[in-house]
Structures are given as C-alpha cells and as structure tokens.
Amino acid sequence: MEKTAKPKSRLCTLCNEKRAALKRPKTLEQICRECFYTVFEDEIHRVIVDNQLFKPGERIAIGASGGKDSTVLAYVMSELNRRHNYGLDLFLLSVDEGITGYRDDSLETVKRNEIQYGLPLKVVSYSELYGWTMDEIVKLIGLKNNCTFCGVFRRQALDRGAALLKVDKLVTGHNADDIAETVLLNILRGDIARLGRCTSIITGEDGPIPRCKPFKYTYEKEIVILKSWTTSLQNVFIPPMRTADLLVSSLKI
Numbered sequence: 001m002e003k004t005a006k007p008k009s010r011l012c013t014l015c016n017e018k019r020a021a022l023k024r025p026k027t028l029e030q031i032c033r034e035c036f037y038t039v040f041e042d043e044i045h046r047v048i049v050d051n052q053l054f055k056p057g058e059r060i061a062i063g064a065s066g067g068k069d070s071t072v073l074a075y076v077m078s079e080l081n082r083r084h085n086y087g088l089d090l091f092l093l094s095v096d097e098g099i100t101g102y103r104d105d106s107l108e109t110v111k112r113n114e115i116q117y118g119l120p121l122k123v124v125s126y127s128e129l130y131g132w133t134m135d136e137i138v139k140l141i142g143l144k145n146n147c148t149f150c151g152v153f154r155r156q157a158l159d160r161g162a163a164l165l166k167v168d169k170l171v172t173g174h175n176a177d178d179i180a181e182t183v184l185l186n187i188l189r190g191d192i193a194r195l196g197r198c199t200s201i202i203t204g205e206d207g208p209i210p211r212c213k214p215f216k217y218t219y220e221k222e223i224v225i226l227k228s229w230t231t232s233l234q235n236v237f238i239p240p241m242r243t244a245d246l247l248v249s250s251l252k253i
C-alpha cells in the first residue's frame with residue numbers, strides 16, 4: 001500500500017520562516033509564536049497612540065484584579081512604556097472586596113506582578129473604606145443583587161484608590177468581548193444613554209479620574225493565548241473551565 005506523505009507543517013504567513021503555531025482568532029491568519037507577540041503588542045501600541053490615551057509624565061494606575069485581562073494588561077503596559085518611552089509612572093491598584101477564596105487568591109497574583117514588573121502596588125479594601133467586607137454584606141442581604149452592590153462599591157473604591165495614588169488616569173483590562181457583552185446588555189435593557197457611552201475608549205473625562213481601555217479591540221481568546229505562552233503570566237487566576245474552553249478553540253490549526 002502506498003504511504004501517504006505526512007502533510008508539511010504550515011509556515012507563518014507573516015514571517016514565512018517559522019512554523020505556524022496558531023490560527024489567530026482575530027484575523028484567522030496562521031502565524032508563529034514570535035509574530036503573535038509582535039502583532040499583539042504592536043496593535044495595543046497603535047491603539048494607545050492613535051487614541052492619544054496618555055501624555056508623557058502622567059501617573060497611571062492599572063486596575064489589577066489578578067485575573068487574566070488585567071495581568072496581561074500590566075505586562076503589556078510595562079513592556080510598551082519601556083520600549084516606546086511613553087514616560088509614564090505606572091502603578092498597580094487592587095480592590096480587595098473581602099470575598100474569601102476568590103479575591104484573596106487573585107491578590108497573590110497581583111503581589112507577584114508587583115515584584116515581576118517592579119510596579120508599586122496599592123490595595124484598597126471594602127472593609128477599610130466602608131467598614132464591611134463583601135462576605136459580611138452577603139450574610140446580611142443574601143446572594144440576590146449582591147453583584148450590583150459589589151459593582152457600585154468597586155467603582156467607587158477604584159476612584160478612591162486612584163485619588164490616594166494621585167494618578168491622572170486609570171486603565172482597566174476590559175476587552176472587545178466585554179464591550180460586546182455590555183452593548184448587548186444595554187440593547188436588551190433599552191438603556192440608550194449607556195449604549196452610547198459604553199464603547200468609548202476613554203470615559204469619565206468630566207469625573208474625578210478618566211478611565212481608559214487599551215484592550216478595547218483585543219479579543220479575549222488572544223489574551224488567554226498570550227497569558228498561556230508567557231512564563232511570567234503563568235500563575236494567573238482564571239476559572240479552569242474557561243481557560244480550557246478558550247484555548248481549545250483558538251489553538252487548533
């Protein structure tokens with residue numbers, strides 16, 4: 001019987017030299033690991049420059065939850081700040097909501113990032129700001145509506161932390177998938193005012209601290225791939241099923 005030749009592994013469509021390691025979720029191009037890092041970081045750089053997100057000398061807080069998005073954001077922001085001489089003073093800002101078994105674990109990731117990237121970390125907690133932890137609030141009001149309370153408190157806590165750090169802006173790890181989700185929710189709720197605002201890359205310019213989303217155009221799947229390939233980002237807290245699900249669907253080529 002004739003032996004069928006093993007199909008040659010495809011070359012990266014960008015450099016045409018190395019073996020393709022993934023099909024890029026955003027463009028479906030088959031590219032190598034090195035080109036993936038380059039295009040991922042270059043795209044964020046372009047978003048920052050084209051939207052004039054920062055000015056040299058500004059103090060910027062990175063909202064650091066210890067989850068995948070903000071951990072990759074801290075990594076990319078510190079890389080780009082150094083590589084392109086943005087001249088920014090970067091800080092990590094974490095809110096400890098006081099949720100046992102959840103935020104205490106993810107805060108360990110943020111503490112590691114503080115050392116890895118040499119970025120000063122400020123943690124503000126619900127118990128210190130409001131005199132209540134989220135666990136205590138849930139005991140009192142139950143699980144119904146607790147996410148609404150938590151969201152409002154977190155927003156305010158981030159503003160308070162940013163004021164303590166005396167930063168000019170706060171950046172968050174909201175990605176393209178988060179924004180698509182918010183758009184759909186606002187359509188379903190018929191909230192026209194929020195629908196108009198929710199896709200802006202900078203919000204709150206008239207409030208105490210403007211907020212920016214450098215990952216506005218970044219797909220969640222690509223953040224997960226970058227995280228899984230970068231040694232310094234390995235110990236990030238992500239619910240296990242979510243990681244497996246995202247990786248399986250994006251690494252197949």
Ligand SMILES: Nc1ncnc2c1ncn2[C@@H]1O[C@H](COP(=O)(O)OP(=O)(O)OP(=O)(O)O)[C@@H](O)[C@H]1O
Pocket residue numbers: 062063064065066067068069070071093094095096097154171172173174178
């Ligand atoms: N406890 C927190 N402390 C500081 N920043 C936070 C905190 N929670 C959320 N953020 C900021 O808000 C962004 C969106 O958070 P959210 O929990 O909605 O999404 P997420 O996709 O799970 O983000 P992440 O993977 O970074 O946790 C985060 O990327 C982070 O920048």
